[in-house]
Structures are given as C-alpha cells and as structure tokens.
Amino acid sequence: SYVLTQPPSVSVAPGQTANITCGGDNIGSKSVHWYQQKPGQAPILVVFGDSDRPSGIPERFSGSNSGNTATLSISRVEAGDVADYYCQVWESSCEFGGGTKLTVL
Amino acid sequence: EVQLVQSGAEVKKPGESLRISCKASGYSFSTSWIAWVRQMPGKGLEWMGIIYPSDSDIRYSPSIQGQVRLSVDESVDTAYLQWTSLRASDTGMYYCARDISSGYYGGPFDIWGQGTMVIVSS
Numbered sequence: 001s002y003v004l005t006q007p008p009s010v011s012v013a014p015g016q017t018a019n020i021t022c023g024g025d026n027i028g029s030k031s032v033h034w035y036q037q038k039p040g041q042a043p044i045l046v047v048f049g050d051s052d053r054p055s056g057i058p059e060r061f062s063g064s065n066s067g068n069t070a071t072l073s074i075s076r077v078e079a080g081d082v083a084d085y086y087c088q089v090w091e092s093s094c095e096f097g098g099g100t101k102l103t104v105l
Numbered sequence: 106e107v108q109l110v111q112s113g114a115e116v117k118k119p120g121e122s123l124r125i126s127c128k129a130s131g132y133s134f135s136t137s138w139i140a141w142v143r144q145m146p147g148k149g150l151e152w153m154g155i156i157y158p159s160d161s162d163i164r165y166s167p168s169i170q171g172q173v174r175l176s177v178d179e180s181v182d183t184a185y186l187q188w189t190s191l192r193a194s195d196t197g198m199y200y201c202a203r204d205i206s207s208g209y210y211g212g213p214f215d216i217w218g219q220g221t222m223v224i225v226s227s
Binding site for chain 1: 140142149150151152155164166167200202205210211212213214215217218219220
C-alpha cells in the first residue's frame, strides 16, 4: 500500500503560518486532498486537488504539492483552527495520512 | 441542502450482527460513490470501501475485505455498512462520505455524515 507520512503535531503562535506536511513516494504526481477534524466532529474537506478550496473555506487555507511532499498551509492561524488534519490520496486504494494535531500556542 | 445523515450509536455484544445506515438528501444519490471510513478511538482515519449506488459496484480496502459488507437501497437513498459477527476490535466511529466525482471514484470526499459510534463489548 502507499504510505503517507505526517508529523504527529505542529505548534504555532496565533497569527503565524502553520505548515503541515504529507510525505509520500513521488506524491507530486498525485492529487492530494486535506481534511480538518475538530474534536468530536466529522472531518471536513479544506483543500482538494493539491490546492483548490471548497466553497466556504477561508483563503487562509492553501495547499501545494511537489516532489515527495505535499503541504497544507494555514496563514494567520486562529484558536478556532485547532484540529487534526489529514492528507488523502488515491493509489490502488484510498489512503489517509496518520494525521497531524495542530496546536495554537 | 446536500447532506448525509447516519443512524444512531449502537452497543452490541461480540458475535452479534449489525447494520448501520447513511441516508443521502439534496443530490442525486445514484450517481455519486459513497465511501465508508472508520476511526478507532484516539486514532486516525481509515478507508474501508466505496460503493456506487447506481449498480452496487463495490471496492473494498484489502485490510477490510471479508469483514464487512457494503450495500445500498436506491429506493430510500440509503447506504449501509453491515457486520455478520462483531468483534471488540470493531469498536469505533464510522463515517460515510460522498466522493465529489460524479460517475467515478477517486476524488475527494466533499460531504460527510455525522458518524455512527459502534461499541462492541461483552
């Protein structure tokens, strides 16, 4: 199976930019999607197709993908962004990364 | 409003059977694939499988194959996840989610159900 590697946690001060990475073999050739899951809630899609945002998602959320790393960037981080974030791709089947817990200092 | 509404929490004993549901509304149920994703307590997301309501074409995760059964009832716009013999290790939260693509799978999941908690304990 295709393995996606995320850091377990990322910490950032309010107002700064959080970068959450998702590593995979030649992931730059795949379409990467990102989900936000707040405590006790279902996941929601925040970035799809590497860098597109669904309607209703703030412009503060952006994505990039190249080589062996995809990145979800959250600018001007707020307390309300505290959540687990998961990357996802389709290979021979659907694969999720292990998730990254975003903490706001 | 496009939404998926799942059935309520379940508490079952090992060896019992169970079917949970996911009712779609606000869009054409038949033409979008529906996936099931499980989340064990304190763990990450794990894809279980995906089904196409129009013809019940199914793809299972290799790690899940044979443990569960996916099905749909188009007449009531509902997808189902079924176990014939539950185990304690099946305890977790189960989500259904819609693949954004129409007619094929492989896209992101744009609509999620609220989740169904399944507890299996003797």
